[in-house]
Amino acid sequence: MTSAPLHPLAPLPVTVLERRQETADTVTLELDPSEAGxxxxxxxxxxxxxxxxxxxAPISVSHVSDGRQAHTIRAVGAVTRALCDVDTGAVVGVxxxxxxxxxxxxxxxDHVIVVAGGIGLAPLRPVVLGALERARDLRSVTVVVGARxxxxxxxxxxxxxxxxxxxxxxxxxxxxxxxWTGDVGVVTGxxxxxxxDPARTVGYVCGPEAMIRLAARELVHHGVPADQVRVSLERxxxxxxxxxxxxxxxxxxxxxxxxxxxxATVADRLAIRGL
Amino acid sequence: xxxxxxxxxxxxxxxxxDPSHLDLMAGCGHNVTAPAGDLLIREGEPAGTFYALRxxxxxxxxxxxxxxxxxxxxxxxxxxxGVSWLFPPFHWQxxxxxxxxxxxxxxxxxxxxxxxxxxxGLGFDLMQRFAAVLAGRLHxxxxxxxxLYGHETP
Numbered sequence: 001m002t003s004a005p006l007h008p009l010a011p012l013p014v015t016v017l018e019r020r021q022e023t024a025d026t027v028t029l030e031l032d033p034s035e036a037g038x039x040x041x042x043x044x045x046x047x048x049x050x051x052x053x054x055x056x057a058p059i060s061v062s063h064v065s066d067g068r069q070a071h072t073i074r075a076v077g078a079v080t081r082a083l084c085d086v087d088t089g090a091v092v093g094v095x096x097x098x099x100x101x102x103x104x105x106x107x108x109x110d111h112v113i114v115v116a117g118g119i120g121l122a123p124l125r126p127v128v129l130g131a132l133e134r135a136r137d138l139r140s141v142t143v144v145v146g147a148r149x150x151x152x153x154x155x156x157x158x159x160x161x162x163x164x165x166x167x168x169x170x171x172x173x174x175x176x177x178x179x180w181t182g183d184v185g186v187v188t189g190x191x192x193x194x195x196x197d198p199a200r201t202v203g204y205v206c207g208p209e210a211m212i213r214l215a216a217r218e219l220v221h222h223g224v225p226a227d228q229v230r231v232s233l234e235r236x237x238x239x240x241x242x243x244x245x246x247x248x249x250x251x252x253x254x255x256x257x258x259x260x261x262x263x264a265t266v267a268d269r270l271a272i273r274g275l
Numbered sequence: 276x277x278x279x280x281x282x283x284x285x286x287x288x289x290x291x292x293d294p295s296h297l298d299l300m301a302g303c304g305h306n307v308t309a310p311a312g313d314l315l316i317r318e319g320e321p322a323g324t325f326y327a328l329r330x331x332x333x334x335x336x337x338x339x340x341x342x343x344x345x346x347x348x349x350x351x352x353x354x355x356x357g358v359s360w361l362f363p364p365f366h367w368q369x370x371x372x373x374x375x376x377x378x379x380x381x382x383x384x385x386x387x388x389x390x391x392x393x394x395x396g397l398g399f400d401l402m403q404r405f406a407a408v409l410a411g412r413l414h415x416x417x418x419x420x421x422x423l424y425g426h427e428t429p
Contacts, residue, residue: 117424148424152424175345175346176334177342177343177345178372181375182349184334188418189415207424208423211418
């Protein structure tokens with residue numbers, strides 16, 4: 001049975017089909033938004049997820065398959081903590097999907113480089129999976145991941161599967177105890193060695209905004225055209241439908257015109273403090 | 276088998292170096308290998324060498340009481356390990372723990388410092404290269420200090 005919301009800000013009740021603990025503070029919830037008549041999100045789009053009685057937060061989709069979709073959530077505030085605490089079978093509220101997606105078709109016969117920092121890997125996961133599905137149409141697929149520590153690394157087992165599927169996957173962490181055999185250092189340090197033919201490369205970047213700025217700048221510095229770098233920005237969103245203005249970013253609203261933008265469009269604005 | 280001069284000429288750190296300078300450098304170098312688990316450099320010990328890594332990976336570690344060794348950076352192929360040979364008191368500041376088996380050219384610091392003083396062109400070139408490495412590491416350290424991933428919004 002489906003039902004339509006009476007108000008554009010009213011959430012639809014959706015059952016949590018599965019809950020997976022990814023790291024100590026990060027959880028993935030699988031839902032079927034069609035259960036309540038909501039549309040599935042495209043890669044890069046987000047839903048507003050409600051923890052009833054607590055509030056709502058914009059959460060990007062981290063996987064879409066057969067109508068079922070996943071949201072990977074890091075517990076950093078009251079709402080996200082409440083969402084991370086829900087059990088399989090519980091009901092959360094959903095409204096959306098909202099925003100502009102990654103535009104996976106941007107890459108055609110190009111190298112694809114995905115640069116993710118921290119929880120930023122979650123919205124980029126559909127980009128990686130989509131690129132691997134289209135690997136024959138692409139020159140290569142490279143994934144560069146940065147995390148705080150090895151324990152904070154998202155989808156650790158899946159990274160190996162991406163390697164086996166043909167992607168070049170590099171991982172670096174800010175610090176590690178002995179036993180970690182991967183790289184230690186900032187994610188931008190891996191980019192020069194990861195790029196093959198920068199002029200024929202399409203980049204997808206997501207993470208904390210300072211990391212996005214540094215990574216996108218580094219890609220462009222090494223020859224990737226700025227209009228071939230897509231970045232996903234985060235701002236305090238409330239209505240998600242271009243009404244409240246909380247997420248205004250210069251002439252754009254991140255909720256509706258973004259969250260994914262061409263770096264060429266937003267590079268100057270990213271340098272403006274307080275914007 | 277390639278000699279030290281050839282290996283240095285192929286190494287990223289020495290890219291576009293004047294051939295005469297490479298000749299001088301090669302006179303201070305020799306090939307080394309180290310298996311995973313070795314300590315290539317040890318905090319507090321005299322720093323008389325730097326390593327131009329050709330293969331493998333070395334973790335720069337700080338030993339912290341009750342926590343053990345913490346890796347603060349890794350160095351891999353095309354990079355150099357060791358800058359303490361350049362500046363007094365010429366002691367290593369960190370441990371260099373081999374994570375993946377290393378093939379490198381080891382360059383004698385005392386020999387190189389002498390050649391840099393005798394040939395200021397070589398000295399200036401080498402200082403520029405090390406300054407770029409140090410600037411890159413300083414920048415990376417500053418970014419790590421910000422703890423980018425520690426305080427993300429929901």
